[in-house]
Amino acid sequence: MILVLLTGMPGAGKSIVVKAAEEMGLPVVSMGDVVREETLKRYGIITPDLMLKTSSELRREHGDDYIALKTIERLPRKSGIVVVDGVRSLVEVETFRRAGDTVIVAVHASPKTRFKRLLKRNRPGDPKSIEEFNARDSLELSFGIGSVIALADYLIVNEGSFEEAYKEAKKILSKVVSNAKGNSGGRSTSD
Template sequence: MIILVTGMPGSGKSKIVEEFERRGFPSVSMGDIVREETVKRGLELTKENVARVSIRLRQELGQNAIAKLAVEKVRELLKGSNVVVIDGVRSLDEVGTFRSAFPGEKIIIIAVHTPPRQRFERLRGRGREDDPKTWEDFEERDWKELKFGIGGVIAMADYMIVNDGPQKDYEKKVRETVELILTSNPGGA
């Protein structure tokens, strides 16, 4: 079984990934793939460089470029686990890539929704070099995400978790959702 996690930046996707990892399931981060590719190309990890590499990869390999780069990592992880989590799926092209690459696997999409102001505050406190520092940068990044097609992935989600309250409430929702998925799909198939 492959779990695709989606949501706007700062929505809380990593908590879902962490819950699966806590239960022993491996993950692949789409964002890490872009950051790794940025470093491979000899560029400093800045939001501008990461964005440029993300666009360049899509120009070179198609709209599903990051998913294509993730497929081999996922294939390797599936050899040792019946569940693999993919963090940061951003387009229906990427979803289609995973469906085509793994036709025998059940694929489940989990989306997280968090109001923009809350996401902005989280991103400011997260400390990644490529995170927005101003509200204008934040809005610009959101528009780029939406242009990539993340809204379509969110709309197609099998599970939607709203993260708009206290952290402990969200963590409880995440635990319950992960438990529901794992018990509804024994053996990961």
């Protein structure tokens, strides 16, 4: 199994890669689903603030690899390539490496671009001020997301149009699929 680990700061454009993967028929598993379910169990409602709080609590209570381990339980076993959305730390990367071969894809956009996108997107929990934006970035960075981005195998710089980023995402995912097919020529892992 090849796990495409998707990472990026809030507002960078990870959803573009998810959309490209889904349109290519690749299964996508979101680490956020684990957090959403636990947030609902703990608080009875789901808000972005409660999800961030729950995410921190889960890591503190069960270890930094807990959300990754719970995500691995959800992976479709018969799929050759699965996109895992929401990887935030090197501990999570190492946990996924024990479950299969990994490729890290990071989506990057400048803080200025991301802040504008989040203001425009205006989802519940999106920052309404630069102070809220900076606080959210600080929390994401405290999880270790910067290290994951720095070690990415592929980087999509998403400063332009949706179409440009989507085209780059499809190109990268096609390359991963092509490499996977090229490496499945009947060789055993002991070669």
